Amino acid sequence: MSYDVNGTAVEHDEEGYITNLGDWTEDLAGIIASAEEITMNEEHWEVVNFLRSYYEEYQIAPAVRVLIKAIKKSMGPEIGNNKYMYELFPYGPAKQACKIAGLPKPTGCI
Amino acid sequence: MATLHTVNKSPFGASALQSCLNHAKDGDAILMFEDGVYGAAQGTIIADAVAAKSGSLSLYVLKGDADARGIADARLIEGVTPVDYAGFVELAASHDRTNNWL
Amino acid sequence: MEDNIKKFLYVNRKAPYGTIYALEALEVVLIGAAFDQDVSLAFLDDGVFQLVKGQNTDGIGVKNFSPTFRALGDYEVTKFYVEKESLEERGLTADDLQEIMYEDEDDDYAEKPSIRLVNRAEMADMMAEQDVVLSF
Numbered sequence: 001m002s003y004d005v006n007g008t009a010v011e012h013d014e015e016g017y018i019t020n021l022g023d024w025t026e027d028l029a030g031i032i033a034s035a036e037e038i039t040m041n042e043e044h045w046e047v048v049n050f051l052r053s054y055y056e057e058y059q060i061a062p063a064v065r066v067l068i069k070a071i072k073k074s075m076g077p078e079i080g081n082n083k084y085m086y087e088l089f090p091y092g093p094a095k096q097a098c099k100i101a102g103l104p105k106p107t108g109c110i
Numbered sequence: 111m112a113t114l115h116t117v118n119k120s121p122f123g124a125s126a127l128q129s130c131l132n133h134a135k136d137g138d139a140i141l142m143f144e145d146g147v148y149g150a151a152q153g154t155i156i157a158d159a160v161a162a163k164s165g166s167l168s169l170y171v172l173k174g175d176a177d178a179r180g181i182a183d184a185r186l187i188e189g190v191t192p193v194d195y196a197g198f199v200e201l202a203a204s205h206d207r208t209n210n211w212l
Numbered sequence: 213m214e215d216n217i218k219k220f221l222y223v224n225r226k227a228p229y230g231t232i233y234a235l236e237a238l239e240v241v242l243i244g245a246a247f248d249q250d251v252s253l254a255f256l257d258d259g260v261f262q263l264v265k266g267q268n269t270d271g272i273g274v275k276n277f278s279p280t281f282r283a284l285g286d287y288e289v290t291k292f293y294v295e296k297e298s299l300e301e302r303g304l305t306a307d308d309l310q311e312i313m314y315e316d317e318d319d320d321y322a323e324k325p326s327i328r329l330v331n332r333a334e335m336a337d338m339m340a341e342q343d344v345v346l347s348f
Contacts, residue, residue: 111340113339113340113345125225125257125258126225129225129256129257132332132336133256133332133335133336133339134336135336135337135340138340206343207342207343207344207345208345209223209339209345209347210345210347211225211347212225212226212233212347212348
């Protein structure tokens with residue numbers, strides 16, 4: 001199973017998470033988002049970029065409540081709240097945003 | 111508020127039994143099983159340290175594991191009580207928590 | 213709900229990469245954090261090696277999970293009890309450990325250290341106060 005990024009195949013697992021974290025590009029993010037029926041806007045990118053830097057620093061994808069708390073702290077309560085985050089990522093901010101960010105499925109995600 | 115400590119590693123290859131002896135509180139119990147039963151035998155380099163605790167701690171060995179390794183009841187350190195699996199379960203049930211020294 | 217909160221202790225006694233124990237413990241801590249219990253971590257014997265700073269696993273092809281300890285504050289896991297005797301036996305001091313901080317929500321989000329050095333007797337006392345002890 002793979003995504004087609006301008007002719008290059010990028011492998012993913014059965015749930016759509018990419019196999020090699022190093023394969024991630026912004027183009028790929030857009031393609032994964034389309035598969036999730038999400039059109040990336042500035043707010044989506046803020047969350048995705050936040051997740052990538054969180055992973056870079058701590059080597060884990062945060063659980064959803066941790067993600068929302070951390071976003072609230074760094075970007076304020078207008079973005080960092082449950083309602084807004086689920087509007088951006090209807091099938092779950094941690095799950096969908098992590099997939100788009102090229103990260104593994106969050107630990108403890110059921 | 112006593113703890114049941116379990117040790118399943120040989121004291122000659124791992125620090126589990128020594129560390130357990132260092133952290134067990136008076137009134138606690140230690141059950142040695144699997145390769146941990148070597149810690150219950152007389153005449154070893156750690157036997158004195160185990161025997162020294164037989165007053166303040168309750169010491170048990172899982173008889174099936176000791177027998178399997180050729181450690182007869184007569185070779186157990188004085189104060190070590192052999193128990194069967196049912197005895198193991200009773201010990202777990204009668205203590206407030208179990209701390210497994212792996 | 214307060215009545216349902218139990219004291220959970222995760223005991224870490226193994227070095228980080230030679231066996232899977234340390235990584236498994238960390239994953240269980242992360243998953244268990246969803247249950248809002250009163251969580252403590254104990255690091256003794258070779259477990260203190262998990263917190264040593266400057267780990268670089270590039271040469272062995274496994275993930276360096278030591279940075280993840282610094283994320284545990286976000287999961288409200290803020291009590292890391294590290295045994296002094298175990299450090300000393302291994303030629304280590306507190307300065308050899310990475311800095312792990314958490315924000316205290318009850319104190320205007322003040323940054324506080326998560327690592328608490330305890331001696332062997334204090335470690336034993338802390339273990340004896342737990343409702344559940346999970347060992348790795």
